[in-house]
Amino acid sequence: MAKTEKKLIANNKKAYHDYFLEERYEAGVALHGTEVKSLRMGKCSIKESFIRIDNGEVFLYGMHISPYEKGNIFNRDPLRPKKLLLHRSEIRKLTGKIAEKGYTIVPVEVYLKGSLVKVDISLARGKKLYDKRQDIAKKDMRREAERDFKVRNL
Numbered sequence: 748m749a750k751t752e753k754k755l756i757a758n759n760k761k762a763y764h765d766y767f768l769e770e771r772y773e774a775g776v777a778l779h780g781t782e783v784k785s786l787r788m789g790k791c792s793i794k795e796s797f798i799r800i801d802n803g804e805v806f807l808y809g810m811h812i813s814p815y816e817k818g819n820i821f822n823r824d825p826l827r828p829k830k831l832l833l834h835r836s837e838i839r840k841l842t843g844k845i846a847e848k849g850y851t852i853v854p855v856e857v858y859l860k861g862s863l864v865k866v867d868i869s870l871a872r873g874k875k876l877y878d879k880r881q882d883i884a885k886k887d888m889r890r891e892a893e894r895d896f897k898v899r900n901l
Contacts, residue, residue: 751860774866798831811826850870
């Protein structure tokens with residue numbers, strides 16, 4: 748099926764480093780024509796982006812979509828806030844969780860699902876410095892073990 752085919756456009760590696768990602772949601776994005784064309788060419792960044800809920804609507808701020816070269820007057824502001832399309836029940840659930848201390852919503856991936864642009868968002872809890880150090884130590888140990896395994900198998 749062509750609908751389930753996923754083509755990754757942008758990934759937010761910083762989110763994995765800075766947050767514990769708990770619940771994930773798939774959201775559609777309200778875009779204009781030239782933005783979609785630019786996304787198809789892979790010109791997108793979500794490194795510094797964040798998500799807010801205003802009046803029961805979810806908006807993605809800081810997502811940079813480069814202007815389409817052949818778009819001239821139809822190009823929009825690359826950093827304009829984009830509306831995310833979620834079910835009302837999902838928005839209510841996210842609003843309730845954000846009210847708790849320490850929770851936020853971060854975009855994790857932007858991808859094409861068939862012909863539609865989707866954003867994978869996650870309910871996240873911030874990591875402390877010692878959590879980050881533990882993750883780095885685990886990664887180093889895993890890398891060291893893989894290196895030893897590779898040397899033995901040669």
